Amino acid sequence: MFLCALLSIVVTIGIIVVLAFEAVAFFRHVSIVEFFTDTRWFPLLEPRHFGVLPLLAGTFTIVVGSAVIGIPVGVASAIYLSEYASARARGIVKPVLEILAGIPTVVYGYFALTFVTPLLKHVVPSTNIFNAASASIVVGIMILPMVASLCDDALRAVPDSLRQGAYALGATPFEVATRVVVPGALSGIVASFVLALSRAVGETMAVTIAAGATPKLTLNPFESIQTMTAYIVQVSLGDTPAGSTEYQTIFAVGALLFCITLAANLAANRILRRFREVYE
Amino acid sequence: MSDPKVVDVPVETKEAVAPDVPVLEVRDLTIRYGDKPAIRNVSLVIPERKITAIIGPSGCGKSTLLRQLNRMNDFIPDCNMDGQILYRGIDLYDPEVDPVEVRRRIGMVFQKPNPFPKTIYRNISWGPVINGFKGDLNALVESSLQRAALWEEVKDRLTESALSLSGGQQQRLCIARALALQPEVILMDEPASALDPVSTSRIEDLCFELKERYTIVIVTHNMQQAARISDFTAFLDTGKLVEFGETDQVFTRPREKRTEDYVSGRFG
Amino acid sequence: MSRLLAAPANLRRRHRAARAFRAICTVLTWFCLVLLAVLLVHATREGLPWLDLQFLSEFPSRFPERAGIKSALYGTLWLIGFTALFSIPIGVSAAIYLEEYAGRSRINTAIEVSIANLAGVPSIVYGILGLAVFVRWMALGRSVLAGAMTMSLLILPVIIIASREALRAVPNSIRYAAYALGATKWQTVRHHVLPSALSGILTGTILALSRAIGETAPLIMIGALTYVAFVPSGPMDQFTALPIQIFNWVSRPQQDFHELAAAGIVVLLVVLLLMNAVAVFIRHRSQRYRL
Numbered sequence: 001m002f003l004c005a006l007l008s009i010v011v012t013i014g015i016i017v018v019l020a021f022e023a024v025a026f027f028r029h030v031s032i033v034e035f036f037t038d039t040r041w042f043p044l045l046e047p048r049h050f051g052v053l054p055l056l057a058g059t060f061t062i063v064v065g066s067a068v069i070g071i072p073v074g075v076a077s078a079i080y081l082s083e084y085a086s087a088r089a090r091g092i093v094k095p096v097l098e099i100l101a102g103i104p105t106v107v108y109g110y111f112a113l114t115f116v117t118p119l120l121k122h123v124v125p126s127t128n129i130f131n132a133a134s135a136s137i138v139v140g141i142m143i144l145p146m147v148a149s150l151c152d153d154a155l156r157a158v159p160d161s162l163r164q165g166a167y168a169l170g171a172t173p174f175e176v177a178t179r180v181v182v183p184g185a186l187s188g189i190v191a192s193f194v195l196a197l198s199r200a201v202g203e204t205m206a207v208t209i210a211a212g213a214t215p216k217l218t219l220n221p222f223e224s225i226q227t228m229t230a231y232i233v234q235v236s237l238g239d240t241p242a243g244s245t246e247y248q249t250i251f252a253v254g255a256l257l258f259c260i261t262l263a264a265n266l267a268a269n270r271i272l273r274r275f276r277e278v279y280e
Numbered sequence: 281m282s283d284p285k286v287v288d289v290p291v292e293t294k295e296a297v298a299p300d301v302p303v304l305e306v307r308d309l310t311i312r313y314g315d316k317p318a319i320r321n322v323s324l325v326i327p328e329r330k331i332t333a334i335i336g337p338s339g340c341g342k343s344t345l346l347r348q349l350n351r352m353n354d355f356i357p358d359c360n361m362d363g364q365i366l367y368r369g370i371d372l373y374d375p376e377v378d379p380v381e382v383r384r385r386i387g388m389v390f391q392k393p394n395p396f397p398k399t400i401y402r403n404i405s406w407g408p409v410i411n412g413f414k415g416d417l418n419a420l421v422e423s424s425l426q427r428a429a430l431w432e433e434v435k436d437r438l439t440e441s442a443l444s445l446s447g448g449q450q451q452r453l454c455i456a457r458a459l460a461l462q463p464e465v466i467l468m469d470e471p472a473s474a475l476d477p478v479s480t481s482r483i484e485d486l487c488f489e490l491k492e493r494y495t496i497v498i499v500t501h502n503m504q505q506a507a508r509i510s511d512f513t514a515f516l517d518t519g520k521l522v523e524f525g526e527t528d529q530v531f532t533r534p535r536e537k538r539t540e541d542y543v544s545g546r547f548g
Numbered sequence: 549m550s551r552l553l554a555a556p557a558n559l560r561r562r563h564r565a566a567r568a569f570r571a572i573c574t575v576l577t578w579f580c581l582v583l584l585a586v587l588l589v590h591a592t593r594e595g596l597p598w599l600d601l602q603f604l605s606e607f608p609s610r611f612p613e614r615a616g617i618k619s620a621l622y623g624t625l626w627l628i629g630f631t632a633l634f635s636i637p638i639g640v641s642a643a644i645y646l647e648e649y650a651g652r653s654r655i656n657t658a659i660e661v662s663i664a665n666l667a668g669v670p671s672i673v674y675g676i677l678g679l680a681v682f683v684r685w686m687a688l689g690r691s692v693l694a695g696a697m698t699m700s701l702l703i704l705p706v707i708i709i710a711s712r713e714a715l716r717a718v719p720n721s722i723r724y725a726a727y728a729l730g731a732t733k734w735q736t737v738r739h740h741v742l743p744s745a746l747s748g749i750l751t752g753t754i755l756a757l758s759r760a761i762g763e764t765a766p767l768i769m770i771g772a773l774t775y776v777a778f779v780p781s782g783p784m785d786q787f788t789a790l791p792i793q794i795f796n797w798v799s800r801p802q803q804d805f806h807e808l809a810a811a812g813i814v815v816l817l818v819v820l821l822l823m824n825a826v827a828v829f830i831r832h833r834s835q836r837y838r839l
Binding site for chain 3: 367370372374376377378380381382385411412
């Protein structure tokens with residue numbers, strides 16, 4: 001049984017070793033400086049460029065876009081659930097959020113491509129078939145149940161006696177929610193944001209289907225882009241011989257992805273632990 | 281205890297009404313949770329600037345009655361009432377009356393101290409600021425803490441967290457917090473039951489000082505406490521008002537047999 | 549006279565702000581319901597016309613009219629079967645160890661930290677791991693076995709965490725009662741703790757497996773093929789899975805294939821719905837008998 005538990009350490013080390021091994025081999029061909037500063041990413045065609053910035057920009061666009069949707073709606077839902085909802089309403093909303101969270105990402109990708117993109121085209125005719133905006137919207141929907149659920153837990157952890165005390169001082173529900181309850185749950189709320197964004201960074205299928213496969217540095221969300229995750233998928237779908245530089249790019253980009261999400265998750269845990277609220 | 285200069289206060293309702301109208305009057309009040317009555321046909325007049333104690337065995341409805349006086353029962357979904365509660369002649373449950381305004385004038389201190397996890401200063405200043413106070417906040421905080429007999433102990437650490445105070449200090453902080461809104465009436469729900477004897481006696485001394493300016497209604501299950509500090513006592517049993525009168529009389533020459541049984545410890 | 553206690557101007561403003569805020573929160577929350585409904589209706593409307601017995605029993609084809617998801621369905625079944633085979637025993641054992649036996653030590657803290665971190669790693673990284681270790685290094689090729697092992701690693705943290713919760717929910721009084729009767733730790737766990745925690749463990753496991761069914765990225769990485777016209781007959785065979793097939797169809801430009809994808813999505817969602825319903829049923833049943 002101990003060995004089973006030990007497996008988790010083995011896997012963690014395994015991931016690090018595997019990524020590092022090939023990534024190091026990659027960086028023997030391509031300088032790290034070029035990797036992080038070149039603004040073009042053409043690993044498969046001559047002349048080859050290995051600047052990861054376009055992929056990073058693509059991921060970043062998706063993350064920001066999804067945050068715009070996912071975080072406000074998630075927080076609003078959490079406040080609704082903990083401060084305003086009746087038990088019956090909770091009984092409907094909570095399962096709905098759980099279902100939204102359980103829908104596979106391919107389905108969201110399909111939805112982005114076949115529903116959201118045509119909708120966007122009505123509004124902004126210059127929208128490309130593959131664009132960052134649809135993917136962002138859909139990833140936002142994907143992360144909002146996570147934000148809502150974690151924030152709801154954090155808000156409900158604030159003891160009711162604090163709310164009663166505030167009401168007894170002549171405050172309105174809005175003031176109690178925003179000036180007493182939310183500040184009292186702040187570390188949990190912030191940690192939920194970080195975790196949700198980390199999930200958005202690692203999101204693969206929705207962006208692969210809907211956002212496109214053209215790595216470029218652009219601020220226009222209606223163009224097609226490519227994220228780090230979508231690139232990895234693209235390379236795997238093709239025929240890349242093991243040991244080639246293209247094969248190694250999988251690991252280089254994967255290593256970067258892993259580092260980013262790991263850092264985000266560690267930060268979230270740090271926030272939770274360091275600033276854990278003391279109520280009494 | 282010196283009294284700092286008068287500070288900006290919200291409207292004194294007293295000036296607008298004849299001063300001999302009782303500050304708080306309960307008329308034939310019945311409170312139900314669903315269809316189970318917790319308070320039945322209670323009528324009494326709370327005397328102004330005195331301490332009125334509400335005593336009675338567990339579950340007799342004391343806290344329910346207290347909470348009804350500042351509309352805190354509004355938050356309980358199936359709580360409904362018949363009868364009236366009049367504050368200076370105004371029906372508190374009239375549709376035109378805003379409960380938030382009510383709670384500014386009738387403050388409450390809870391059984392377990394519940395300071396906000398903020399600084400001591402912010403705890404006191406939060407209520408007035410929320411309600412639109414525009415005057416000298418520092419003076420208001422100081423005078424509130426002085427009136428709660430806490431100023432000397434915390435004046436050098438106003439920016440520390442309120443949670444760093446002891447239990448007794450936290451409760452006095454909650455009293456100061458209620459005082460900062462310049463209420464007319466202060467409701468206290470067993471304010472010392474969660475505290476040690478030393479802190480308890482300090483809270484009781486504080487009540488004596490406070491009654492010079494404020495009307496106090498205190499719920500307590502501690503009969504000795506009621507006998508010690510209150511001017512008037514109401515004895516409730518299974519939701520009904522059994523007896524109400526001056527404390528001396530209720531404890532030494534009770535009119536009702538049940539009162540006599542209770543105060544001599546035969547039940548409850 | 550009650551106007552004396554009515555709301556003055558600034559309080560009316562505060563009340564308006566309070567009502568507006570509440571309205572915003574309510575609207576945004578119920579908007580999520582609308583989103584879910586739109587999503588489901590859209591997929592069902594597009595896909596239902598293609599959903600018939602032929603669809604379930606045919607292999608995919610270049611011609612949409614003749615395409616079916618038989619290979620994907622079987623592939624998913626094989627995959628989940630083996631994934632369950634690997635992940636459940638390992639996950640539950642690890643959870644038992646951590647909850648019942650582990651003391652405070654450096655190694656145990658490291659294990660707990662690892663599990664927490666692994667739970668947050670993107671699924672595609674697991675795919676990369678699977679590619680390097682199972683497909684290449686262990687030379688298992690693009691097989692069901694490699695896929696199952698990769699998926700097991702992916703859902704292992706989820707199973708461990710859920711099982712630990714279930715074990716933790718068993719009151720200590722039961723354990724003490726057993727010890728007081730002279731039982732060993734293993735006897736206590738086997739006869740008292742595990743049976744008590746069983747429903748929670750089952751629920752968690754089913755939910756973890758339902759997550760595995762919907763995962764695509766790791767399978768793409770280890771090379772689950774996107775055009776498979778046969779059914780796996782052994783663990784070393786190549787395979788495809790439901791989400792992969794859906795992905796394949798969505799990626800084609802023709803409208804017909806998009807609708808086929810929708811049909812596949814309907815099948816996938818039905819499978820997930822069934823699994824979740826079973827999990828909820830188990831949870832419900834166990835709570836009825838709880839003291």
